[in-house]
Amino acid sequence: MEAISTDKLIDLVQSYGLPLVWAIIVFIVGRIAARIITNIVVKMMQKSKVDETLVKFTKTVIYVALMVFVILAALGKLGIETTSFAAIIAAAGLAIGLSLQGTLGNFASGFMLILFRPFKVGDFVEAGGVSGIVEEIQIFSTKMRTGDNKEITVPNGQIVGTTITNYSAKETRRVDMVIGVSYNDDLKKVRAVLEDILSSDERILKDPAPTIGVSELADSSVNFVVRPWVKSADYWSVLFEIQEEIKIRFDAEGISIPYPQHDLHVVKDEVAA
Template sequence: MENIQGLLDQAPDLIMTYGLKIVYAIVIFIIGKYIANVMKKLSFKMMDSRKVDPTVSSFVSNILWGLVFVFTIIATLGQLGIQTASLVAVIGAAGLAVGLALQGSLSNFAAGVLMVMFRPCRVGDYVEAAGTAGIVDEITIFSTKLRTPDNKVIIAPNSAMMDGTIVNYSTMGQRRVDLVIGVSYDADIAQTKAILAKVVEENQYVLKEPGYTIGLSELADSSVNFVVRPWVNTPDYWGAYFELLEQIKNALDAAGIGIPYPQMDLHVKELAQAS
């Protein structure tokens, strides 16, 4: 009973001592997290106001948030009376073991740093990489978020992005549309080329410079193939592609020039019946 009474007598002091430490620790954690979020937003806005590439701005602001948050955790534990020096040593040793176990994640992190430094692609670019293709929405520490034309979201590891070939369709302001048009062997070559040239020159997307190419490329099994290669602005590529095909088909039909398609001729022979 005397021990219990002694504890009850000490309870106010214990509550005052440890209760305040817990309250201070919670306050430090909340304030630290708030500061981390504010610094992330401010750093992004500052870099954005200076026209820094969004890829770099997002990556740096995420790194800054992580550093401030880690410092907040250490300060919170220190307020609770935990020896942070020994904790840092333990975290370092554990970090080495975790690092060996998470080699893939570390390689993703390193690849993310390389992507920010060398910038093979930027936010808003349409790229083909890591076995997929889409618009780059965000490059984070470990992964890259791609959005496909049919509005699916793909998360690709940064190491997969950097280990393979990256085809960036948005880097250059202009792209060439490559079309192969096959006509029948009965068609007049000069007339066909003139029709194709007229369609290309009147198309709303085709650029006057650097010009276009129309030429006979192949005498195929069932068709005479022409290549049609105009230049368009990169954002207009698919609009030009679909519209040119439709206009060429209509123009060839109007001129009576046939477009062959695979077909099979079947010859039936009658055998004389034995008498």
């Protein structure tokens, strides 16, 4: 009986012990190798100055993919049929994917935003129906801060699916203003005053030169377009302050900015007695 028990024990060790030991060894070595490979890829990306968000995302994807391979290899050492196991994983992944289409869409959109970089943190953008300063670009969503200091989280799929306007992408911007004056005013004097206002402001660029011209003979006014170029950071301050300065100077120079008005002519018909 003792000899039979020993033989059975030896058989059990040979049948299950050694495969289990090999499976553990494969898992430990594979896990170490996965970390080493992942770190090598991360260092290469950081050396190439790839966006940090993309680096973190790639690190997670590579490590998870390698660990799945390691686990399947370890299960193979235990004699488990890994082909059927892989098929189960694939089927489960498909089911999860179908149930999380919106989330996966945001995930893919986040990858595209990180890869193509239509904007970066700190840019003022209009995207996904929202305008604000980009504070954080995440895999599933993007956080923005509005002008009145509200934080808005926008799904990346909503951003990628619409037009993206990046107001901070270029170093300079054009300020577009329309200034109306009376038909009775001297247009040459108006132009001279506008030119003097723009030339006196150091924030307004000389190249490209500002544009000043009559754009429309409207119902109640002669409309001038005033289009100076400024650095993007000066856009709003120039827009507000130049319009204020125009009003002050026009008042001092006797140039009027007319109210919208309509002339009504009444014709009285005389009826013969």
